[in-house]
Amino acid sequence: xxxxxxxxxxxxxxxxxxxxxxxxxxxxxxxxxxxxxxxxxxxxxxxxxxxxxxxxxxxxxxxxxxxxxxxxxxxxxxxxxxxxxxxxxxxxxxxxxxxxxxxxxxxxxxxxxxxxxxxxxxxxxxxxxxxxxxxxxxxxxxxxxxxxxxxxxxxxxxxxxxxxxxxxxxxxxxxxxxxxxxxxxxxxxxxxxxxxxxxxxxxxxxxxxxxxxxxxxxxxxxxxxxxxxxxxxxxxxxxxxxxxxxxxxxxxxxxxxxxxxxxxxxxxxxxxxxxxxxxxxxxxxxxxxxxxxxxxxxxxxxxxxxxxxxxxxxxxxxxxxxxxxxxxxxxxxxxxxxxxxxxxxxxxxxxxxxxxxx
Amino acid sequence: xxxxxxxxxxxxxxxxxxxxxxxxxxxxxxxxxxxxxxxxxxxxxxxxxxxxxxxxxxxxxxxxxxxxxxxxxxxxxxxxxxxxxxxxxxxxxxxxxxxxxxxxxxxxxxxxxxxxxxxxxxxxxxxxxxxxxxxxxxxxxxxxxxxxxxxxxxxxxxxxxxxxxxxxxxxxxxxxxxxxxxxxxxxxxxxxxxxxxxxxxxxxxxxxxxxxxxxxxxxxxxxxxxxxxxxxxxxxxxxxxxxxxxxxxxxxxxxxxxxxxxxxxxxxxxxxxxxxxxxxxxxxxxxxxxxxxxxxxxxxxxxxxxxxxxxxxxxxxxxxxxxxxxxxxxxxxxxxxxxxxxxxxxxxxxxxxxxxxx
Numbered sequence: 001x002x003x004x005x006x007x008x009x010x011x012x013x014x015x016x017x018x019x020x021x022x023x024x025x026x027x028x029x030x031x032x033x034x035x036x037x038x039x040x041x042x043x044x045x046x047x048x049x050x051x052x053x054x055x056x057x058x059x060x061x062x063x064x065x066x067x068x069x070x071x072x073x074x075x076x077x078x079x080x081x082x083x084x085x086x087x088x089x090x091x092x093x094x095x096x097x098x099x100x101x102x103x104x105x106x107x108x109x110x111x112x113x114x115x116x117x118x119x120x121x122x123x124x125x126x127x128x129x130x131x132x133x134x135x136x137x138x139x140x141x142x143x144x145x146x147x148x149x150x151x152x153x154x155x156x157x158x159x160x161x162x163x164x165x166x167x168x169x170x171x172x173x174x175x176x177x178x179x180x181x182x183x184x185x186x187x188x189x190x191x192x193x194x195x196x197x198x199x200x201x202x203x204x205x206x207x208x209x210x211x212x213x214x215x216x217x218x219x220x221x222x223x224x225x226x227x228x229x230x231x232x233x234x235x236x237x238x239x240x241x242x243x244x245x246x247x248x249x250x251x252x253x254x255x256x257x258x259x260x261x262x263x264x265x266x267x268x269x270x271x272x273x274x275x276x277x278x279x280x281x282x283x284x285x286x287x288x289x290x291x292x293x294x295x296x297x298x299x300x301x302x303x304x305x306x307x308x309x310x311x312x313x314x315x316x317x318x319x320x321x322x323x324x325x326x327x328x329x330x331x332x333x334x335x336x337x338x339x340x341x342x343x344x345x346x347x348x349x350x351x352x353x354x355x356x357x358x
Numbered sequence: 359x360x361x362x363x364x365x366x367x368x369x370x371x372x373x374x375x376x377x378x379x380x381x382x383x384x385x386x387x388x389x390x391x392x393x394x395x396x397x398x399x400x401x402x403x404x405x406x407x408x409x410x411x412x413x414x415x416x417x418x419x420x421x422x423x424x425x426x427x428x429x430x431x432x433x434x435x436x437x438x439x440x441x442x443x444x445x446x447x448x449x450x451x452x453x454x455x456x457x458x459x460x461x462x463x464x465x466x467x468x469x470x471x472x473x474x475x476x477x478x479x480x481x482x483x484x485x486x487x488x489x490x491x492x493x494x495x496x497x498x499x500x501x502x503x504x505x506x507x508x509x510x511x512x513x514x515x516x517x518x519x520x521x522x523x524x525x526x527x528x529x530x531x532x533x534x535x536x537x538x539x540x541x542x543x544x545x546x547x548x549x550x551x552x553x554x555x556x557x558x559x560x561x562x563x564x565x566x567x568x569x570x571x572x573x574x575x576x577x578x579x580x581x582x583x584x585x586x587x588x589x590x591x592x593x594x595x596x597x598x599x600x601x602x603x604x605x606x607x608x609x610x611x612x613x614x615x616x617x618x619x620x621x622x623x624x625x626x627x628x629x630x631x632x633x634x635x636x637x638x639x640x641x642x643x644x645x646x647x648x649x650x651x652x653x654x655x656x657x658x659x660x661x662x663x664x665x666x667x668x669x670x671x672x673x674x675x676x677x678x679x680x681x682x683x684x685x686x687x688x689x690x691x692x693x694x695x696x697x698x699x700x701x702x703x704x705x706x707x708x709x710x711x712x713x714x715x716x
Contacts, residue, residue, distance in 0.1 A: 071645075071646060071647065072463075072645075073462055073463030073464075073642070073645040074432060074433070074462040074463060075432070075433040075462045075463040075464045075645070076463035076464055076641065076642075076645040076646055077646075078646045078647060104431060104432040104433045104462050105430075105431030105432060105433040105434035105466075106431075106433045106434055106464060106466055108463075108464055108641060110646045110647075133602075133606075146663060146666065146674050147674070147675070148668050148669050148672035148673065148674050148675070149663075149666045149667065149668060149669075149674045150666070150667040150668060150669055151666045151667050153662070153663060153666055161598045163601055171597070171601065173594035173595075173597065173598055175588075175590070175591045175594055176591075177591070178588070179582065179587050179588045180587075180588065196586055196587065198583075198587045199587070204669070204670075205668075205669030205670075206669075223581060223582050223587075223588040223591045223592065224537065224581050224582065224583075224588075225556075225582075225583070225587055228554055229537050229538075229554065229556045229557070229581075229583055230533075230536070230537045230538065230581040230582075230592075232533070232675075232677070233533045233534075233535070233581045233592075234581065234588075234591075235677075236531035236533055236677050237531075237595070239529070239531065239663075239677065240519045240531055242659075243521055243529065243656070243659065244491075247652060247655045247656055247659055248491075248643070248646050248647060248652065249646065249647070250647055250651070250655075253655070253659055254659055254662055254663065255662065272655065272658060273655070283434065283466060284431070284434075285606070287429075287431040287433070287434040288429060288434055288435075288436045288468045288606050288607065289429065289436060289468075289606060289607070289608055293608070294605060294606065297605045297608075297611070297630065297631070298601070298605055300630060301600075301601065301605055301611055301612055304511070304612055304613065305504060305507075305511055305597075305612065308504065308507045308508070308509045308511055309507065309508040309509050310506050310507060310508060310563075311506050311507075311508055311562070311563030311564075312562075312563075314506035315506065316504050316505070316506050316507045317505070317506070317590075319590070319593075319594050319597065
C-alpha cells in the first residue's frame with residue numbers, strides 16, 4: 001500500500017495529538033518519522049508509531065514534557081527530556097546547540113531522560129541550512145556484544161554527521177556502529193534466509209549464520225565483525241556514543257538502557273540514570289573558515305569521490321545520496337508501507353478515531 | 359635490542375635539536391614518539407624518526423615553524439602549522455582547545471599546513487588530567503578505497519577519544535578507520551603470509567589475500583570490509599575525519615593529502631590546500647555534569663564491561679588497557695626495537711653525531 005506523504009503526515013500528527021501532545025510537538029514528532037520514511041529508512045518511520053504509543057500506555061512516555069536545560073556553559077548544555085518523545089526532545093536540544101554555535105562558534109548538548117529519537121540523521125541535518133556541521137548520536141537498549149563478550153552490553157548506537165556543500169547536496173553520514181541494523185535480521189527471519197558470517201554471534205560467542213541468534217542468547221556484532229577484521233573499532237565507536245549520550249548526560253548507559261517499546265519492557269527503576277541518552281552538536285563553519293570557501297571545497301571533495309573509478313557494475317556513493325534519491329521519489333509517488341505496518345496504523349486509527357487516507 | 363626509555367628519549371630529542379628544533383619542540387616531539395613506543399604502537403614511534411628527517415631533507419618540514427592561530431571564536435580556532443612537525447603543531451592546538459574549554463565549556467581546533475602527528479591518542483589524552491574529554495583525528499595520504507571504489511581516496515584516518523574515570527584508568531579509544539593498519543600488511547609481507555579476506559582488495563576491486571595488493575594497485579578496505587558487512591560505515595568514518603581535518607581547516611583532503619616521508623613524495627604544489635590536516639577538541643566534563651558524578655559513573659561503565667562474561671579463553675577489554683599495560687612494562691624493562699629500526703637510528707646518530715645508548 002502506498003500513502004501520500006501529506007496524508008501520512010497528517011495521520012501521524014493526529015495520533016500524537018490524541019495522546020495529548022501539543023500541536024507543535026505533534027508536528028515535530030511526525031516530521032522526524034515521515035522524514036525517515038521519505039529517506040527510505042522504513043524501520044525508523046511510521047512503522048514505529050505504535051511502539052511510541054505503547055511506551056505511552058506503559059507510563060514511560062510523557063506527552064506533555066517540561067523539557068529543561070539543567071546545566072549549561074556558553075558552548076555546552078545538558079537537557080533533561082522529562083520522559084518526552086526523543087522525536088521532540090532531540091530537536092529542542094539541537095536548536096539549543098545551534099544557538100550556542102551562533103554565539104560562540106560551537107554548541108554541544110547532552111540529553112538524558114529521553115526516549116527513542118528516530119533517525120540520527122534528522123537532528124544532524126538541522127544544522128545544514130544554517131551553514132553548520134551537525135552531529136547526532138544516541139544510545140539504545142543492549143543488542144550488541146563488545147569484542148570477546150558473550151553478553152550484550154551496547155545498543156546499535158548510531159552516529160550521524162551532516163555537512164553542507166555549495167552546489168552539491170549535503171554529505172550526510174548516518175550509521176549504526178554495528179555490522180548491520182537489527183532490522184536486517186528481521187528481514188532474513190521473514191525470508192527464512194541465513195545471515196552472512198560477521199553479522200551475529202551465538203550464545204557461546206561464535207560467529208553464526210543463524211538469523212535467530214540474537215533472540216537465542218547471541219548478539220549483533222560491532223562493525224568489523226571479528227577481532228581480526230577490526231570489531232574492536234566498532235566496539236570503540238559504540239562505546240564512545242554510549243559514554244557521550246549516556247554517561248555524560250546522566251542517562252542510563254551500557255546494558256541498563258531501557259528497551260524501545262517494541263523490544264519489551266524491563267524494570268526501569270533498576271537503571272543507573274534517567275531514560276535514554278542522546279548527544280547532539282553544531283559547529284558553525286565560519287567559526288573555522290569562510291563558509292563559501294569551505295562549501296566550494298566540499299563540492300570538490302564530493303565530485304572527486306562520486307566520480308572515482310568504481311568496480312564493475314557499481315558506483316561510488318556519497319553518504320546521503322541514496323536517502324536523497326528516495327526522498328525525491330517518495331515525495332512524488334507516495335510512501336510504500338507493508339501490510340503489517342498498515343494494519344498497525346489502522347488499529348491506532350480505530351482506537352483514536354483518526355482516518356488513514358491513502 | 360632493548361633501549362631504556364630515558365636513553366631513547368634523549369637520543370630522539372637530540373636528533374630533533376640537530377635539525378634546528380627549539381629545546382621545547384624537541385622535547386615535545388620526542389614525547390609523542392616515545393609515548394607511541396611505550397604504548398606498544400611500534401609503527402608510530404621512533405621507527406618513524408628517519409621519516410621525519412627525510413621530510414626535513416626534502417624541504418617539506420619546517421623545524422622552526424611560526425605556528426599561528428589564523429581564525430577563532432570563543433569555542434573554535436583554525437591553526438596554521440607553518441609546515442612544522444605535527445608532533446608539535448597538534449599539542450599546540452590541543453592546548454588551545456583546552457584553554458577554550460576552560461573558558462566556554464568546549465574547544466575545537468582545525469589544523470592545516472601540518473605533517474604527520476604521531477599517534478592520535480597522545481593528543482586526545484592531554485585532556486584527561488584536566489577532567490576533560492579529548493578528541494583527536496587526522497587525515498593521511500590515500501591508501502584506502504571507499505566502498506565500490508577502485509581508487510585509493512582516503513588515508514587510514516584515525517580517530518581518538520579519551521575519557522577520564524575515577525579509580526579506573528581512563529578510556530582511550532584510538533583506531534584507524536580501516537580494517538587494519540598498513541603496518542599489519544608489512545608484517546605479513548615480511549613473514550610471507552597471506553592477508554585474511556576483508557583487509558585489502560586488488561586492482562580490480564576484488565577482495566584478495568595478496569599481502570602486496572596495496573602496492574600492486576589495490577587498496578586497504580575501510581573497517582567493515584565489504585558493503586555487505588558494513589564497509590560504508592568505515593568509509594563514512596574516514597570521510598568524516600577527512601572533512602574535519604582537511605576541508606574544515608583548509609589543508610589537503612582526499613587523494614591530495616601528501617604522503618608521509620616513508621611513502622615517497624609527490625608534487626605538493628598540486629594540492630587543494632596546505633599540508634596535512636588534523637582536528638582536535640576538548641570538552642570540560644563539568645560543562646555537562648559534576649566531574650565527580652561523571653567519573654564515578656565511568657567507573658561503573660568500565661567495571662561492567664571489563665567483567666562481562668567473555669568467550670572462552672578471552673577477556674573483554676577496555677580501550678586503552680593494552681597500551682597501559684605495555685607502558686608499565688616498557689617503562690620498567692625498556693623499549694624493544696627491531697634490528698632495522700636500530701640500524702636507521704644509528705645512521706641518524708652517525709650523521710648528527712648523537713650517541714644511541716642502550
